[in-house]
Amino acid sequence: MIEFEHVSKHYGNTVALDDVSFTVPDGTVSVLIGPSGCGKSTSLRLVNRLLEPNDGYVRVDGTPVREFPPQILRRGIGYVIQSVGLLPHMTVEENIGLVPKLLGCDKRDRSRRAGELLELIGLSPDEYRNKYPIQLSGGEAQRVGVARALAANPPILLMDEPFGAVDPLNRETLQQEFISIQRKLRKTVIFVTHDLDEAVRVADRIVLMRDGNVVQTGAPEEILGAPANDFVREFVGSDRALKRLARFIVGDFMIDAPSVDRGAHLDWNRYRDFEVVYVTDDHRHLLGAVPRDGRAAMSSAEDAMDDALVGAVSFGSTLRDALAEILNTELAETPVVDEHGHLVGRITMAEIYSATPRRIV
């Protein structure tokens, strides 16, 4: 657990942090976000003593960080910054092994650990071990930065705009990977970003800051659903309701979808309450959809269906994706499939409206 207790920091007459208090519970991701100069990076650096507060305490598991020698403290805290943080004269393996080396691990252990971590972040150890940072793409360098922070298995990770230098497409992949790694490892993470979408995606809690003060803290859906004041409302944007949908998983909201086998005759009398019936094969693979007003008296469902209507969302995606899909089709709903393409349910506008903050991604 990381606690900020009435922490203030100023540079000369400039106040960077003004009596800031918040808590990061164990095993959760807290995202510090706000406009530039709000004090989010300053807060992060107070934790590993790259900066010292003028007043107040920063505690890790109850102990003020100032009671640890800085080097010892830092070796126990993973630190990820934009990819320039890799040492350019060292190979990927040497970069990952940096902290273990400082802690006195021998070369064999370091090499083994680097292999494990490269596997974890999805880079082939044999291929990447001996590369230099300049030979990596932005996304790869960033992954190696995460691996380096995890090398000594620290309980705490500090991430300072870790994906800021990566293009949007890669950034989303990196965020997904980070989320799945975090699900496995359950680190206590402070994550600094200025990208609200990123915050909504990775955060368990958001700490929204402005001019050295904490404006609002809470789960992303709370902040998006109930902005504390005009500043927050403006910061999260008029599309906050849309952003909030990104916090909800399709699988938790979907309802049963009516379906017929492709060989069977479609009898609308049986589906009186439905606007759309889905057509599947013997293994319940989704093939297409038949809208009520579509071609009627055909011999089989397969002949009647319109396969142009078969856009679907996966049950692991978010309600935001589902809404986008609904708007993409001519139907007022979208089918949901599992990872094998099997039809497992559907989402209509009613489910979108019903979304309530009851699950954290």
Add this chain to the structure above:
Amino acid sequence: MTSRAMRATFQIVLLLFLLLFVYMLDFRLGVLRLLFPLQRELIYQRVTLPTLVIQHLQMVTISSAAATIVGLLIGVAVTRPAGRDFLPLARDLSSFAQTFPPAAVLALAFPVLGFGFRPTVAALFVFGLLPVINNTISGIESVDSRIVEASVGQGMTQKQVLFRTELPLSARVIVAGIRTSIIINIGTATIGSTIGAGGLGTVIIAGLVRNNTAFVLTGAITAAGIAFVVDWLFGRIETLFYDPRERVTT
């Protein structure tokens, strides 16, 4: 032939020429006779050329080694947090000292250190110091501050940051400074013979006094040849280190 192969060939020919010129009397005689057919006295008799070369190299080695060590220490000291206040001073002093003529340094040094070897080495030391200090400062300053901060953030001590991050990343620039320092000293050391320090200057001065261009050229060719070879050697050493132009892609 590629330009690299051409350079290598040129370097080998040059090295061979230098060795033959210094150590084979007949070869040197042949070269000088070709250049100066009318000159009767072609070979300086009082001291052999290999002896002068050794004296010359001694002066350069001692002064440059001392300059390298002291220059590195000063350069590192003024880039530490505690010494940072002295950084502008070190820069100004080293730039200022470089504008001093070597002869003036000698003139100032010999009343204190006497004639000969010692004041010459002292003057060369002062001269050799400057490029080393300048390049050490520039090299360390040019290391991306974010990389330094990342190193600190991973838990390196100040000493580890210096030895594992700053020096390896600036080594190429520092070696370039040492290279410049030695090359300057090889040339400047010839002036030491005016106060009796020996070295290749001896034969040059003798040539000037007796109006014997063959003598002047003997000293000049040899000093230039040594400078070439040392320069080439250090060029190779530089490539062993990290090239700061290779920035990390972000």
